[in-house]
Amino acid sequence: MTATRPSALCALGDAATILLASALGMVVEIVAGRLLAPHVGMSLYTWTAIIAVVLGGFSLGHWWGGRLAGAECDRQMGHRRLGWLLCGCAAATLLAVPALRLAAPWLEGEGVHPLAAILGLSLAAFFLPSLLVGTVSPIVTKLAVEEASPGQVGPVLGRLFAVSALGAIAGTLAAGFLFVAWLGSTATMLACAGLYGLLAAGHAGAALAWARRRAALPAAAAAGLAALLLPAGLARLPAFASPCEAESAYFCIRGVDLAEAVGQPARLMVLDHLAHGANVRDEPTLFVQPYLHLVDEVMAARGLPERPAAFFLGGGAFTLPRAWAADHPGGRFTVAELDPAVAAAARRDFWLEDSPALTVLAADGRPALQALPAAAQFDLVFADAFHDIAMPVHLATREWHRAVRARLRPGGAYAANVMEDKRQPRFLLALARTLALDFPVVEVWVEMAEAPGRRVTYLLLASDAPTPFGRIAARRGPERRWARLPPEFVAARIATAGVPVLTDDFAPVDRLMSHLILSAEGSGR
Known part of the structure; x- marks a missing residue:
């Protein structure tokens, strides 16, 4: 590492990147279950498929990230690659909801085995975001280890692994206890995309700063602002409209009008994808x-x-x-x-x-x-x-x-x-x-x-x-x-x-x- 660069600031940036990336990866995994529920329900098979697909994405992403963290990947190149990869995370997370809804009619059709439908929907929406976020930690870890002083490689690795685990725990708790219940699953995915974009903008700005370009701070600020505002604007598009009339930590809640079938005002309650009672007014x-x-x-x-x-x-x-x-x-x-x-x-x-x-x-x-x-x-x-x-x-x-x-x-x-x-x-x-x-x-x-x-x-x-x-x-x-x-x-x-x-x-x-x-x-x- 160049002596003029503040190692403490680099270490803080590395930890923040891994913390936030791990948290967002787990938020997407938890929200995946809620997004699949209206299509295939919430069962042991649903969660098995989601966990397998997400872990598969993480694994392939770790391998790819290790390849990208080659010998020629210095701090400037590392920031540049992280900026592009995190930008890809933002795009993949943003597109997960419309991808799921585009795939659903094909995978829920006649002749498709339910396990194939569950796995297919999980792959269509959540494999790519998991793969891309999996590339982050190998690159950050490689940069941190190369800059560590002799005898400090072990503590640096331990610190980054601990931060990654803490981020995963925080993301899991935030998704399960806060985001889904307060924002809804679709809005949570959009928020994750915005945060990925903000993190990407930070690394893009850092790459410019290492290249000693004066536009580093204004460019990073403009990109970060765009990353936060874009998902909020896309939330109004039909592709991101929630199928739920209300969404809680447990269910996607919808009502179906039965007046025509019953001959008087009546409604059927649907929780996720199953009927749970019909009332006549x-x-x-x-x-x-x-x-x-x-x-x-x-x-x-x-x-x-x-x-x-x-x-x-x-x-x-x-x-x-x-x-x-x-x-x-x-x-x-x-x-x-x-x-x-x-x-x-x-x-x-x-x-x-x-x-x-x-x-x-x-x-x-x-x-x-x-x-x-x-x-x-x-x-x-x-x-x-x-x-x-x-x-x-x-x-x-x-x-x-x-x-x-x-x-x-x-x-x-x-x-x-x-x-x-x-x-x-x-x-x-x-x-x-x-x-x-x-x-x-x-x-x-x-x-x-x-x-x-x-x-x-x-x-x-x-x-x-x-x-x-x-x-x-x-x-x-x-x-x-x-x-x-x-x-x-x-x-x-x-x-x-x-x-x-x-x-x-x-x-x-x-x-x-x-x-x-x-x-x-x-x-x-």
């Missing part, structure tokens, strides 16, 4: 979705008390709690909805009204219920929560079932909505087997109308007493009929399926449902 007890209608009818057939008490895990559009609050104003209904934005959307756009009978908890359902005294207090506990199309693992285990039974009144029921395969419902059978260990009666209900395709919505009901009828016809609303599968048939299927008992220690929900999740219909396409 003027008839709270009119059920558009058959599975919610079934819960209402089967509990009526079992004989609800005049003032029932129920605990709902998952709110969505609050369809059933809204109906029961209208039907039973003297009842007590508690809804655990993890995402406050979902509850706010239900009030704002789906006609959910505050009621003395209705209590909404912004909490995960399992700890919320387990925090209540283990005493008989509910006539129904209803699990209507999903992680993509699968039930969350912690709501499928024997430990959870014991907590539920301890809080049910005599004759009360635990009901769980399960989307499964028509031919091989392995998760459904595992869940039924697990419930049977703690409940004397386990029933499987289905709609009698033949469902198209392979996906079926089952209702699992567990209690200390059976439902008095094996078939139920709707008392109100659309004409629908449901049947309870013969208990001996269910028992025989469980015996031959070889499915495990689900516990907190071992509950392979994704594996048991992989045959459906990885089908075109199971993926929602």
